[in-house]
Amino acid sequence: MEIIEVMEVKINLGQGIVCTMRKSRRARRVRLALYRDGRVVLTLPFFVSYRRGRTFLESKRDWIREKTKDLVSRPENILHRGSKKEYRDSRKSARQLIEERLKYFQQFYAVTWKRVSIRNQKTRWGSCSRTGSLSFNYRLLLLPPHLRDYIVVHEMCHLKELNHSRRFWALVAKTFPDYKELRRELKPL
Numbered sequence: 001m002e003i004i005e006v007m008e009v010k011i012n013l014g015q016g017i018v019c020t021m022r023k024s025r026r027a028r029r030v031r032l033a034l035y036r037d038g039r040v041v042l043t044l045p046f047f048v049s050y051r052r053g054r055t056f057l058e059s060k061r062d063w064i065r066e067k068t069k070d071l072v073s074r075p076e077n078i079l080h081r082g083s084k085k086e087y088r089d090s091r092k093s094a095r096q097l098i099e100e101r102l103k104y105f106q107q108f109y110a111v112t113w114k115r116v117s118i119r120n121q122k123t124r125w126g127s128c129s130r131t132g133s134l135s136f137n138y139r140l141l142l143l144p145p146h147l148r149d150y151i152v153v154h155e156m157c158h159l160k161e162l163n164h165s166r167r168f169w170a171l172v173a174k175t176f177p178d179y180k181e182l183r184r185e186l187k188p189l
Contacts, residue, residue: 017068021053030056034067087120087138094118094138101152102134108175111159125151125186128158143189149175150182 019040114132161168
């Protein structure tokens with residue numbers, strides 16, 4: 001992400017939480033990120049003023065306080081970015097497993113993809129690009145099979161519906177009618 005300005009804004013939330021506000025030419029919407037180490041980062045599209053950013057932060061004050069406490073007290077999740085060595089050692093196994101699951105579910109969805117990449121992402125289990133490329137986090141290896149399969153199917157369905165519309169969820173429900181429960185199960189990981 002190309003950062004063009006950085007401004008540190010201190011907001012008093014009773015816990016000395018410091019929020020960094022920054023602007024990016026590539027940002028399309030306001031994004032608020034909280035991290036386990038207590039950092040709070042607000043990324044603004046270039047066209048959004050810092051004043052609106054401050055107003056947004058003030059409106060989220062209680063939520064930030066609550067979520068920061070929750071993050072710090074929560075045990076480390078498995079979606080953290082692993083070491084480069086761990087990634088190198090696991091990437092081949094992850095690719096083999098994911099490609100096997102893609103081939104299996106392809107019989108139900110009849111979709112094709114351009115390529116599959118295995119990455120060391122810190123915030124996503126998987127993604128699908130507009131060009132039909134699928135990307136998966138190598139840490140899918142650590143998930144139980146039903147959650148791993150759900151993520152594979154979720155990304156495959158994006159090849160037909162590149163959104164989270166009712167049609168998209170209907171596609172997912174063909175294989176995972178309990179997808180809402182699976183999403184809840186994934187959330188704390």
